[in-house]
Amino acid sequence: MKFYHLLAILFVFNYGFSQSETYLSKEAYEELQVLAKTSIYVNMDSCFYYVNKIEQSKNPIHKAFANGTKGYLYQLENDSIKSKEALQKSYLYLNKVSQSKEKLQLKAYLLNCEGLSNSDRYNLKIALDKFQQGKKIAEEIGDLVQVLKFNSNIASINIDIGNYNAAISIHQESANFLIKNPDLFPKKEYEFLLANTFVSISNCYQSKYELVEKEAKLIDSAVIYSEKALEKIANNSVLRVKTLSNLGNIQFLKKNYDKASKAYLEALAISKKNAITTQNLLLTYNLGYLNFEIGQYKKSLLYFKKVDSIWNANKNKKITNEYLSSNYYQTKIYKYLKDDTNFLKHSKIYLQNVDQFETFESKLLEETLDVNNNLKNKNLKKEILQLNEKYRTNSLIEKVIYLSSICTILILLFLLIKKRKEKEKNKIKSANLIQEYKINIENKKKLNQKIEKENTNKETKKISIDDEKENEIVDLLEKLESKNKFLNHDFTQEYVAKKIKTNTTYLSFVVNKRFGKSFNDYITDLKINYALNEMITNETYRKLSLQKIADSVGYKSTTSFRKSFIKKTGIPPTEFLKNLN
Template identity: 40%
Template sequence: MRLIISFLFFFILNTGVAQSDKELSEQKYLELQDKIRFSINGNHDEGLTLVKELLKSNNPEHRTFASGAASYLHQLKGDSIRSDQSYADALMYLKKIPESSKKIKIHSYLCNFRGLSYWKRHNYSQALSSYQEGIKLSSQINDVIQVVKFKANMALLNEGVGNFQLSIKILKQNEAFLDKNENLYQKDQFQNAKSNTYTNLGNSYEGYYSKNRNKIQLLDSAEYFYKKAIAYSDKFEDNKITAKLSLGNIYSFKKDFSNAEKIYYDIAIYAKQTNNAFLYQIANFNLGDLYFTLKKYDRALIFLKKVDSISFKNKMLDNSYFKSNYIQAKIYSIKNEPELAYKHSKLYLDSYEKYEGNMREETLEVNYKLGTADLSEEMLDVQEKYKYEVFWNKALKVFYVILVVGIVFFLIKSIRDKNKAHKKMNALIEEFKANLEKKEIENAEIDKAVIEEVFAEAPELDEIQLKKENANLSIDEAKENKIVEKLLALEEKLEYLNADFTLSYVAKKIKTNTTYLSYVVNKRFGKSFGEYSNELKINYVINQMITNHLYRKYSTQAIAESVGFKNAVSFAKSFRKRTGVSPAQFASNI
């Protein structure tokens, strides 16, 4: 009898242990996945509880998603250390998933969670890199819904660094996609996506107004989208609160202080009840700012001091903190209390300098990556891609062999072209470095060696005619030398960086006619004036990239404008013709 009881006890114990760590059904996994996603816009603690439940599964895919979601949930609670730990766990579990489209999809989710975590830390450059990687992964498996999510998150980055018009453009494209493809989403998913899109559109219009205070209609647009966001946020408390807080800002801008005050108090009470320090800090700052505007200075100080207290307690010395000190310095100045005015003005200046310095670096990095990654192009035509998905699946079966041959041929050609381009580029870099060293040693004039022909912008019509005339033209050598000397003098002054450095302009500048000038350039340099001008510009860019590390971070458009090209396209073509690679590729290999 004892033996039977012992056996039963052993069986029950093992069964319990086995069930504590098992693989969940696919349906249960998807249910937990959706609940965790919704918790991101609501109860973060509840989300972390769901994460723990999902981590009980022995399926690495489930654990990867759970750890990735946990990394963002911890970041939302302000815990960057645990956020990083959870993300490291997610990468560990990801390695255990066999190569498949599922692995690519779950990897794209991780990129999204990581990008959002970086965004919350105001590390916009790293966030953008994560989103770019995620778009590549989602595009591999034709996951158009995830691509749209990444585009929406990139819109937030553009808003964060002041690219408001680009942010609005991306978000409106996403809105159109959602409306046309509602059937791709579950009801709650659709409501959440619409809520987020409208909130972000409101934020972008509000930010755009802050830079263009004369365009009052931007506030009307922001108010419209915030109200739509609230209407779609019945099940998403976090979304609703964010939109209401922003709507309060719009009322304040429009001097509707009564409605603004009511919203800010509601938000402060909600934040206090839910222990949301970040939201509580913002609500108190907004109330302090509002009472300062109404000249109720003592009341304003009550709320602004709360901002300082919350900031120090939670180590959140952010935008609200330094603006709070700015307003306090003004209030104490008005109240004729110089010591306190000085104290808060110093706190403001110290924190502002650090905050703005970080923002300038982040803005530069984001705009640089946007330029080199060519992310300003139109959003993927996802609707058409989805429409013809069935057709292409059938076509792939028929053209599979042709496709494989084409891919192999393209890869071989790409590798050869890339190697050739890199050899050419490295040779150019070495050539320019050698010339720079030679210049320093000999203290001589800048090397004027003729470089190989570059892709020139379209020449003027009269220059084409001048080439024909030059064949029968002849002038004395002394006059030629004089023209060349004057050209070299203009080169020394970097005149060629001006956008109006044309044949007629230079002829007038050196007091000769266009016919003589065109003739001398053709004879002495072996090229047309347009080719000669472009050569100087490209030479300047290459030299700057080699000697100036900040110059390498500029966008293609910015570099084109700095040397007088009319547009980035013609500049990029000229640069590639000269070096074999794009400006960004050239810069990254120095």
């Protein structure tokens, strides 16, 4: 903010302070309050100036507000100690205020400041708890403005834990509320809140596209909301930088590297002009990474060196992802350039700091898990309750699907291994059958037909039949076999007995004695042996469908044929045919 602007503000509010600076009128307090809130993300020095003026008042409400705001400002400067001290001080002043709606409003505001401070420290569980407490108070006293702000901050927690759908829904409802109720806020604060909501929605769509679903409509939505934000924030440098940076990220994801670079450079120019250190670091790193991705290693190296310079100039030596990654990529670049000295230097920096950063990342992961549990167990009101109920359901479904998928994969692997083993066994069986067939051909025997003319070991019924009659039955059976009569569907024991002019008892006795099997097994062997013979020797036969093959050997269904084939050979007919081919 320019000097003459500060003079104008001092002039306007001079009437609000007594000469001793111990009294602040209600009107002056409210005006300074608005200026402090609207300058938090624009110029922190100006914001400190306004809250220091408010703190000079004897009114404990004023002092509580000032210290609560300073608590958040100190945290934005990464000074957690001063932040905690200021917030503790704010509650001490709050305790001096008598019970009233104004006190409850102030308490909700302090809880918001405390939640934001903890969120910035990645104490997400504590932050969420503070936001929920504050929202409950705001709802009880009908403070819609603060309810809106708490909803926005709860949405931010959802973003931090990757619950983008819930965050988008909350932010969209907030945007709709703002559009319908512009008069609830001072103009500057209204524009900031609406633009910030649009940027948050854009960021959600971008993150969802990048980390969850690669759908074009998501990235298109991200662009739309970023452009909406830019329309509202012409005079807000911090938010403009944030939006342009977001647009740069979107174009980078779309591989529009020229547009991405242009957005980053424009944002960096504004950031440098307004001394926004955190954005300077992030944007410089983004430009370095962009150039690394497109193979401009020397240009990339210049930006990464600047990242290190910005980080080293910062009083707070907290390891950031940008600083750590910068040294990682510098290590790779120097290795490519065969600069051993700098290669060793930056690899050493990376290795020395990676453990510290991983500890921080681990803490953040633990916080995320805790917050997820918290979101599941807290009884949130209305839209938050509904959104998180949906989130819980989706999360449970995802877990069930994941576990089911693992089980299915294990079962499929087991079945696949089992099937492969069976295939190997069937190949061996097929080879043995073919070999047996060849041997039988050489010996002029029928395939797999082991005729036992005398079955003295097997006990049979004591039926009186002379050798001449027995030989006659066998001769007649062989004549039927030679004519392939067994291929008929009606080739039953009754049919055969009638055909050879004997009875079923004699027929069964002779087959059992001479062939060592029941009549049904005798007929089955004839049919299956015929099918095997045709499969092995007749290429045309092998091309028939299983139903036609079954019909050709007198089976009415493929099921019964398949069952008989497996019983005889040990493998399915389709598998045998496949091995033959």
